[in-house]
Amino acid sequence: MADGPWDGDLSIREPPKVLIPVRILEGQTLPASLVTFLVPSEVVILGYHVLPEQTPTEQASMQYEERARDAVDDIVDVFHEAGREVETRVVFTHDRDQTVERVATEVGATAVLLPNPTGEISDVLVALRGVVDTDRLADLVATLLGAGTGRVTVWGLAGDGPFDAEAAVADARATMVERGLSADRIEAETTPSERPVADIVARTNEFDVVVMGEGEQGLLSVLLGDDAERVAEGAVAPVLVVREPPAEQA
Amino acid sequence: MNATREVTAGEQTNRAGESPEVETQPTEVTDETSVTEEGTELERSIGLVGGLSIGVGTMIGAGIFVFPGLAAGQAGPAAAGSFAIGAVVALLVALPTSELATAMPKSGGGYYFVSRALGALPGAVVGLSIWLGLVFATAFYLVGFGNYAAAVLAEAGVPVGGGVVVPLGLVSGVLLTALNLVGTENAAKLQNYVVGLLLTILVFFLGYGGLDALGVFGRATTPEEFLPFGPLPMFTTAALVFTSYLGFAQVATVAGDIKQPGRNLPLAMVGSVVLVGFLYVATILVATSAFASGTLAEFGETAIVEVARALGDGPGAIAILVAGLLATLSSANASVLSTSRALFAVSKDAIVPKRASRMNLRYGTPHVALALGAGPVLVLVALGRVEVLAEVASFLHLVMYGLMCVALVAMRRDEPEWYDPDFRVPAYRLVAGLGAVASFGLLAFMQTTSQAIGLAIMVVTAGWYRYYANDITLKGVL
Numbered sequence: 001m002a003d004g005p006w007d008g009d010l011s012i013r014e015p016p017k018v019l020i021p022v023r024i025l026e027g028q029t030l031p032a033s034l035v036t037f038l039v040p041s042e043v044v045i046l047g048y049h050v051l052p053e054q055t056p057t058e059q060a061s062m063q064y065e066e067r068a069r070d071a072v073d074d075i076v077d078v079f080h081e082a083g084r085e086v087e088t089r090v091v092f093t094h095d096r097d098q099t100v101e102r103v104a105t106e107v108g109a110t111a112v113l114l115p116n117p118t119g120e121i122s123d124v125l126v127a128l129r130g131v132v133d134t135d136r137l138a139d140l141v142a143t144l145l146g147a148g149t150g151r152v153t154v155w156g157l158a159g160d161g162p163f164d165a166e167a168a169v170a171d172a173r174a175t176m177v178e179r180g181l182s183a184d185r186i187e188a189e190t191t192p193s194e195r196p197v198a199d200i201v202a203r204t205n206e207f208d209v210v211v212m213g214e215g216e217q218g219l220l221s222v223l224l225g226d227d228a229e230r231v232a233e234g235a236v237a238p239v240l241v242v243r244e245p246p247a248e249q250a
Numbered sequence: 251m252n253a254t255r256e257v258t259a260g261e262q263t264n265r266a267g268e269s270p271e272v273e274t275q276p277t278e279v280t281d282e283t284s285v286t287e288e289g290t291e292l293e294r295s296i297g298l299v300g301g302l303s304i305g306v307g308t309m310i311g312a313g314i315f316v317f318p319g320l321a322a323g324q325a326g327p328a329a330a331g332s333f334a335i336g337a338v339v340a341l342l343v344a345l346p347t348s349e350l351a352t353a354m355p356k357s358g359g360g361y362y363f364v365s366r367a368l369g370a371l372p373g374a375v376v377g378l379s380i381w382l383g384l385v386f387a388t389a390f391y392l393v394g395f396g397n398y399a400a401a402v403l404a405e406a407g408v409p410v411g412g413g414v415v416v417p418l419g420l421v422s423g424v425l426l427t428a429l430n431l432v433g434t435e436n437a438a439k440l441q442n443y444v445v446g447l448l449l450t451i452l453v454f455f456l457g458y459g460g461l462d463a464l465g466v467f468g469r470a471t472t473p474e475e476f477l478p479f480g481p482l483p484m485f486t487t488a489a490l491v492f493t494s495y496l497g498f499a500q501v502a503t504v505a506g507d508i509k510q511p512g513r514n515l516p517l518a519m520v521g522s523v524v525l526v527g528f529l530y531v532a533t534i535l536v537a538t539s540a541f542a543s544g545t546l547a548e549f550g551e552t553a554i555v556e557v558a559r560a561l562g563d564g565p566g567a568i569a570i571l572v573a574g575l576l577a578t579l580s581s582a583n584a585s586v587l588s589t590s591r592a593l594f595a596v597s598k599d600a601i602v603p604k605r606a607s608r609m610n611l612r613y614g615t616p617h618v619a620l621a622l623g624a625g626p627v628l629v630l631v632a633l634g635r636v637e638v639l640a641e642v643a644s645f646l647h648l649v650m651y652g653l654m655c656v657a658l659v660a661m662r663r664d665e666p667e668w669y670d671p672d673f674r675v676p677a678y679r680l681v682a683g684l685g686a687v688a689s690f691g692l693l694a695f696m697q698t699t700s701q702a703i704g705l706a707i708m709v710v711t712a713g714w715y716r717y718y719a720n721d722i723t724l725k726g727v728l
Contacts, residue, residue: 052615055615055616
């Protein structure tokens with residue numbers, strides 16, 4: 001286990017581990033500011049390439065394996081220079097979601113990054129619109145922002161459902177303070193929202209990174225993709241999706 | 251790794267100086283991935299339903315939508331027996347194939363097993379001739395598609411003659427290849443729905459037809475002698491219709507992409523043969539109880555449409571025509587894909603130039619292999635000789651099936667260290683022995699033309715190996 005600057009902080013309950021899936025053969029890169037932002041947490045780079053089902057993964061790996069591994073190594077070097085050793089995985093797949101889910105479970109990732117371009121990171125939006133593991137969320141935000149000066153806005157989106165946005169925001173804020181983030185760096189607000197995904201997307205230009213939960217798997221998410229994926233598609237900022245802990249620990 | 255290895259296939263070269271891509275230790279196979287030597291993971295993403303859909307989708311076309319007329323003309327109602335014989339032979343081969351595939355769950359299928367168990371020469375003959383066999387099969391499905399498309403046009407009142415069959419086959423062949431070249435992402439899922447829709451139509455049709463044959467609807471059926479031409483035509487017809495079972499082994503060619511291969515490969519292979527065999531036999535029973543076999547023979551390749559018309563009038567005919575279009579198209583599509591996979595398998599081992607399996611990064615598809623398959627397919631479609639196409643495809647597949655059975659016996663007799671199948675065939679000598687005898691035996695029942703073309707192809711492929719890749723040995727390597 002690598003010694004990151006925050007690994008020794010006793011107030012962090014579970015050291016956060018961020019999985020970064022990268023479409024490795026399509027020249028997708030990570031903005032330097034994002035790398036700097038993520039350095040305090042453990043990082044797993046997942047370089048993947050999606051193939052249409054008619055192409056055997058073996059065939060693609062035969063021709064492109066080296067290129068993919070080199071590209072992943074380039075990203076590793078960037079983290080290395082920033083003082084963070086990272087774990088890597090290279091996967092050829094037909095199904096991106098299956099691969100990300102499997103690797104996230106195998107490495108015990110507490111969050112998955114959906115990359116988007118971003119500049120200097122100083123404002124983080126934590127969007128709460130459903131049940132999310134507050135401990136993991138707080139561990140992640142406190143670890144990433146702890147040493148710096150960045151600010152957090154915890155924003156509860158209250159819909160028609162039973163989700164109590166006010167309570168969730170208060171709880172998240174309290175837990176972040178508990179994990180060592182000073183209270184004056186956290187802003188809290190709650191607004192009613194009919195269309196949380198669209199509302200979150202609309203506000204992303206005010207922020208540099210969005211943190212949110214996985215959201216529930218409903219019919220809509222099967223048709224349109226996860227809430228988080230839809231946010232990432234529309235947003236101008238990268239999205240960190242906090243994963244639910246494995247069932248037996250819950 | 252092992253200095254005393256007798257086989258060092260990685261150092262042997264073909265005429266172009268290329269070596270087989272061999273590994274020094276077994277690929278680590280889990281239920282969800284294979285892991286290469288460098289540690290790269292290859293995700294397995296096809297489940298049991300996907301596997302069944304590949305098997306059923308490839309097979310189901312011909313037996314229902316092309317053969318009933320031809321088969322009933324040759325064997326009478328005993329054509330049902332021909333299809334049953336075909337199913338039994340397919341099962342005798344599917345079991346050994348399942349074992350080999352669970353021991354070596356990689357893309358390549360029959361070629362891979364034969365080359366590793368029996369050596370590079372038989373491997374090369376199988377690998378190259380199965381590629382050509384798939385080319386013949388694709389052409390055959392495309393002509394079948396042309397027939398159905400022409401029938402649909404006729405049904406819709408467009409005055410077309412038989413002359414449009416070949417052009418329609420050619421156009422659909424070009425379209426399918428283009429579709430696969432640009433990598434339609436959801437083609438495989440679409441195939442699942444097509445197969446599902448097809449099965450639904452067929453179950454309705456056969457259920458209704460079966461009740462009708464039993465006289466439930468009070469209509470007189472056509473009583474006919476079961477073996478009007480004696481037992482021999484039942485076997486010769488089995489050889490003809492065996493083409494309609496070519497497909498279960500296609501499941502083995504995607505073995506590298508199947509989840510939980512130890513469980514799903516045998517289930518998908520055996521399951522699809524049983525399901526398809528049942529539907530075929532039922533189809534012939536329904537068809538021959540609706541019409542005399544002589545009448546069916548006159549209807550030719552679209553006999554089943556007349557059967558549907560007799561049972562359900564206009565709507566019945568249209569439903570079955572739509573099903574026929576879907577079925578021949580899905581079989582053709584699956585075969586186009588298999589040709590490119592077959593070429594990949596041999597080029598990986600340097601039996602043909604490696605350029606043949608080059609992939610296009612933008613679309614993620616093997617464009618060279620697809621194009622190399624499409625050319626000869628179109629030529630064969632233009633010739634349009636359905637029976638010869640079907641039999642040559644069968645001939646080449648049967649040779650591979652027979653050799654796979656022999657490969658199983660060879661593997662079991664001299665098990666390499668890495669040989670550890672999840673599924674073991676019970677009484678393997680008996681099953682594989684019968685499978686081999688039946689596969690090779692069916693060859694004898696084919697028309698002389700088909701046998702001659704099939705043998706010529708095998709001789710040419712053996713010659714190619716001697717010329718191009720004579721130094722390459724593959725027996726026992728990974």
